Amino acid sequence: MISETSVMTRGLILARRLNLSLSADEQKRRRKDYNLRKRYGITLEQFESILAAQGNVCAVCKQGNKVFCLDHNHKTLKVRGILCLNCNLRVVGGARDDDSKIINAALYVQRNPADLVYPDGLYLVANPPKKRRKKRATTRKRK
Ligand SMILES: [Zn+2]
Numbered sequence: 001m002i003s004e005t006s007v008m009t010r011g012l013i014l015a016r017r018l019n020l021s022l023s024a025d026e027q028k029r030r031r032k033d034y035n036l037r038k039r040y041g042i043t044l045e046q047f048e049s050i051l052a053a054q055g056n057v058c059a060v061c062k063q064g065n066k067v068f069c070l071d072h073n074h075k076t077l078k079v080r081g082i083l084c085l086n087c088n089l090r091v092v093g094g095a096r097d098d099d100s101k102i103i104n105a106a107l108y109v110q111r112n113p114a115d116l117v118y119p120d121g122l123y124l125v126a127n128p129p130k131k132r133r134k135k136r137a138t139t140r141k142r143k
Helices: 004-017 024-040 044-053 085-092 099-110
Strands: 068-072 079-084
Touching: 024 044, 024 068, 044 079, 068 085, 079 085
Parallel strands: none
Antiparallel strands: 068 079
């Protein structure tokens, strides 16, 4: 027979395991801390101290209120800083740790090579998408 205290203890263990007594924010913080420790061996406190040193914005696009990622050099595993998801995946991640690609991309955006051929600029003609006709509700019978 299972005693009443045994059931209560099991309930408390389950509640603690599921973090039922914690607020949603605290559960989220603990999950993030757990993931950072498990994946990278750093604490949420360390992550937040770097983000605070950056002014709580992405180190590249300087925008706040984003999903932030820990950016690191993939060869040395040295932490570089905190980036938003977009900059981590597309800007810095797209260059695959090759800083010359990032510098070339910045120069490319500033000085467009098409201007060498078309000094006044070559512009695309904007073609707005055509509106699609609504399909009729009734179907025609084939003869
Ligand atoms: Zn960014």
